[in-house]
Amino acid sequence: MVIKRVLILVGLALIAVSCGNDDNGIVTVPPRLLSEVAPENDDEIQEFLSTHFYNYEEFQNPPAGFDFRIVIDTIAGENSDKIPLLEQVSSATVTVSATEFALEDGEEDIPHTYYYLVAREGVGAYPSEADSTFVRYQGITLDRRVFDGATETAIWFDLAQIQAPLEGFRGFSVGMQHFRTGGAPIINPDGTFSVEDYGVGMFIFPSGLGSFNSFFGGIPQYAPLIFTVELFAYNQTDHDGDGIPSIMEDLNGNGFLYDDNTDEDEETNTLRISNFLDFDDDNDGTPTRDEIDFDGEGNPVFRDTDGDGVFDHLDPDTN
Structure with a gap:
């Protein structure tokens, strides 16, 4: 094909x-x-x-x-x-x-x-x-x-x-x-x-x-x-298995999933992993799945522990 x-x-x-x-x-x-x-x-x-x-x-x-x-x-x-x-x-x-x-x-x-x-x-x-x-x-x-x-x-x-x-x-x-x-x-x-x-x-x-x-x-x-x-x-897909549907990891909302990479600055030029493929979006050592909650229907609920407006799974300052 x-x-x-x-x-x-x-x-x-x-x-x-x-x-x-x-x-x-x-x-x-x-x-x-x-x-x-x-x-x-x-x-x-x-x-x-x-x-x-x-x-x-x-x-x-x-x-x-x-x-x-x-x-x-x-x-x-x-x-x-x-x-x-x-x-x-x-x-x-x-x-x-x-x-x-x-x-x-x-x-x-x-x-x-x-x-x-x-x-x-x-x-x-x-x-x-x-x-x-x-x-x-x-x-x-x-x-x-x-x-x-x-x-x-x-x-x-x-x-x-x-x-x-x-x-x-x-x-x-x-x-x-x-x-x-x-x-x-x-x-x-x-x-x-x-x-x-x-x-x-x-x-x-x-x-x-x-x-x-x-x-x-x-x-x-x-x-x-x-x-x-x-x-x-x-x-519906969840490519990295972190509990967040892949489309919800399109942070800028442009429909193109490969330009959303929270920890890009910490990754090497040879290994750039977009959020929807990354099980640790902020590279803080804590898997994304462990930094979110889920409602009764299994939908992700995002935390902001330090109240800075950045969800925990995207914030390397919280883990």
């Missing part, structure tokens, strides 16, 4: 190499700037959204046997009267920094806009960017070439893992939060289970939320990506 392979290898292609005229016959091409590529990608995305539509009429009035899957086509010929995606999508903006791709130009907080479409909302709950989701999906480029997918059997995706620096699919993580899961699982006579009324939609994001300057598995450099998704279920 391409996404899983990219997650491992996307960081290996951080510079493009092409033939040149120097003594070695090789010219190293430095990565482009995030601030330069983002607006170009947005123009490409808006052009695509203006000239394509999805099978919205089938979702509005489902025919017998409809599989509730999104089909994208060009507005042309007999489809010239279709409503373009641009008039049906919503958008959101997140910021991206050069460190997410191990770039050396130092750019920080560059705005990147992504677009999403909810074709069927679903009846369950919304996952967060930190959760694990059970989905069917298909990934395509703007020329509608499929580069990845699991369209028959759903698989689990850890949204925190795939948004990690050099992983290349933060856009998938932020996109999934806009869809709801289906109803309770139905046990079938053969022992399998099914889910009804699950969320269906698509999202499209710039390369700064994808693999950016890397190229692998049929994904070109600096390419915006499209995903169609069907969300069946999700599990």
Whole structure:
């Protein structure tokens, strides 16, 4: 599966190499700037959204046997009267920094806009960017070439893992939060289970939320990506087992879990552990789990023993 392979290898292609005229016959091409590529990608995305539509009429009035899957086509010929995606999508903006791709130009907080479409909302709950989701999906480029997918059997995706620096699919993580899961699982006579009324939609994001300057598995450099998704279920995560759901360790609330590291100054350059992966967030020698309490339903309750406005598990002065 391409996404899983990219997650491992996307960081290996951080510079493009092409033939040149120097003594070695090789010219190293430095990565482009995030601030330069983002607006170009947005123009490409808006052009695509203006000239394509999805099978919205089938979702509005489902025919017998409809599989509730999104089909994208060009507005042309007999489809010239279709409503373009641009008039049906919503958008959101997140910021991206050069460190997410191990770039050396130092750019920080560059705005990147992504677009999403909810074709069927679903009846369950919304996952967060930190959760694990059970989905069917298909990934395509703007020329509608499929580069990845699991369209028959759903698989689990850890949204925190795939948004990690050099992983290349933060856009998938932020996109999934806009869809709801289906109803309770139905046990079938053969022992399998099914889910009804699950969320269906698509999202499209710039390369700064994808693999950016890397190229692998049929994904070109600096390419915006499209995903169609069907969300069946999700599990809330606690990656470090400290009793705090991973999304609650996103201290700055930007949905990106890897820039929240309370004890960063005490950690070495070769071992930087974000809070949601760190069993001792403040590095005071007392595990985070031992510096919090839990209510009757198992939810974390945070202490502030010295009353300084900093919770104990984030305050190295209390343990």
